[in-house]
Amino acid sequence: MSDVFITRQPLVNRQSRIIALRLRLHGASGDAARMLNALADVWPQGERPVFVACPDADGRLLDWNIPANATLEFPGAAFCDARAGELLAALHRQRPSLCLDYDEQAGEALAAGLAFRFIAYDAKSQTVAQLKTLAAKMQPYGIGVALNVDSEKAFKATLEAGMTAAASWFFKHPTSAPAKTLNPGQAHIIRVLNLVRKNADLREIEAALKQDVALSYKLLRYINSAGFGLSCEIQSFRHAVTILGYGKLNKWLSLLLATASKASMAPALMHTALTRARLMELLGDGLVDSQEHDNLFITGAFSLLDALLGVSMEHALEAMHLPQPISDALLGEGGLYAPFLDLAAACEGNDREALAEQAGMLGISAERLNRAQLSALAFAEAMEF
Template identity: 65%
Template sequence: MTEVFMSRQPLVNRQRRIIATRLTLHLESGGMPDAVNALSALASVWPQGEKPVFVSCGRTPCDASLLDWSAPENATIELPAAALLDQNGPDLIAALQTWQPTVCLHFDPQATQALSAGVACRFIGFDAQHFALAQLKLLAARTRTYGMGIAFNVENTADFRACVDAGMTAAAGWFFTAPSSTPAKALNPGQANIVRVLNLVRHNADIREIEAALKQDVAISYKLLRYINSAGFGLSCEIQSFRHAVSMLGYDKLNRWLSLLLATASKDPMAPALLYTALLRARLMELLANGLVEPSEYDNLFITGAFSLLETLLGIGMEQALETMRLPEPICDALLGNGGRYKPFLDLALASEGDDGQNIATQAGMLGLTASQFNRAQLQALSFADAMEF
């Protein structure tokens, strides 16, 4: 059986929030049976929230056998218009009409004919690299009665703004992860105070000293308790104070959640999407390392993922950001590109956001991970990020 690795893209709405995720199956030499097997194997870890999960078969032609997959309610199947009109089109149309999954039809020169084939579409997808912005605006208006417009392959924030202004409901891509301005010379006061608290916790300072630092910014205490009490953390009782959190969790576990607070102090307009991505990377790295490193290092891998977007979130260079924090050497080495034992996990987490299935397979193979293990970790990390409150 062909191993099928998956990559993912976020769908970002006008409010700069991630409202859905797009999974792309890299079938390489495989076909629809391999796609069905790969998707079916994820049933127990499929995200249960309301956010849609788009499923794309990439460059592999789709046919009716894809509908052998029992798609969850929040799954959206992406279909090229051509798939409804080729020689296998009648069987595919019949299967879609029978099972009625949620569909995103990719708009192409044959889309007008495909839209009249009797298949209900909730979304219409447009490749932002193939249409001028004026065309997108016109097409969004003309297809609005068929489904909500989604722009795929959006490469920068300027194009993102243009796409949503043209009428797109959301845009898919990693355009928001690149730094958008000249790096600042120093942390802002809110960020600096969070770093101070983080350093105190990492070095097991007296609780009274940490509480005094927290009192300088009441918002930090509020956000920290909100994270800890979120559904993603899974505690059986509500944490009422920092002192209570220390007694329940210990300093090591608190350190990972304080690391996320740096993201909340970001002034970047894409901060909600960046925070979500940082959290997903953090949890993914921790899951990928399960059984491959000592359990005592899981928190460090989580922090490595969470800090992988510091340059964009804080608006300063990575070296400058790390200078203010006394982090373990393996974390710094990975974030600065200097190798080390955490770097392969970060490389695989980053590869999962690309469109090169062979690169993902290579990176996973270096860690001895199968496609099934990797895909399951991605969906578990996705569910974790969805469960957090932002």
């Protein structure tokens, strides 16, 4: 089986929430089906749709034991080539959830008698006026979503044109000028983080937490979430220190800094940062000392801090006493954690060769990377934020 790599995109709605995921498979359909079957145990569960797009879209992809929340994405052209009969027969037999990538052959695909749950439109090849016309015309055939949306302006325009959501990473690159100072809530969380990081007296940390009741509530909610997987419920900060210790607690306090965001795209940014965090932590297993795993998690969680907090990365970090390898990676200055952050970011692109090269530098196979990425997505889904 040749290496099949997975990259991903989120589908974001007008409430700035990720309502679906889009996985792009880089490899042949037959190999992709075998790879996906091998990853069944880490497939993201729940009702949130997971679109699966394979460049070599044909009937061999249907050898995959398709989960209930998966939606197969096919271009109209797939139903018009020499293999179309086999593909149509298999789809009529298995009846999976389908998304039609609108193209010049879309009409022939619709005439084949298939039921499509979604219709996807390329925002780069259609004007806003064309999208609006298509959304109205095609509404009876499926829910409209937009692909290749590269800016916040384009995102808003596609929603106004009638799209339900847009697949894009535009929100990682805010266009507004960064603020000069942190807001009071963010500054307070940094004070608590610094106290924990320097192993301050427990009473001093508790006193700082009590200044913000919502902060204590959020911390306990995270620790007790399904993503953390504890066997008992943590009922107080003192209890958390007893069970976890300061080191693990530092990891979860780090998430609170991101939740203080006032950014319009905060929910999508949080989901992305948490996925990166868990992915980097998993990829570090066996490659760095176990004591470094929490730092890899924090590096991923903080990797979008500038977008989340609305300040430059330099300004966000200057008040924090972070280990040097974390700061170096976040500021683009290399170091131990930088290759892991680069690999996590490459999973959000569409360049198979760059992804394979980055994974190869760390000695990470496609199977291991794909497994870690799906596990990280499942982890992010289990968290409440």
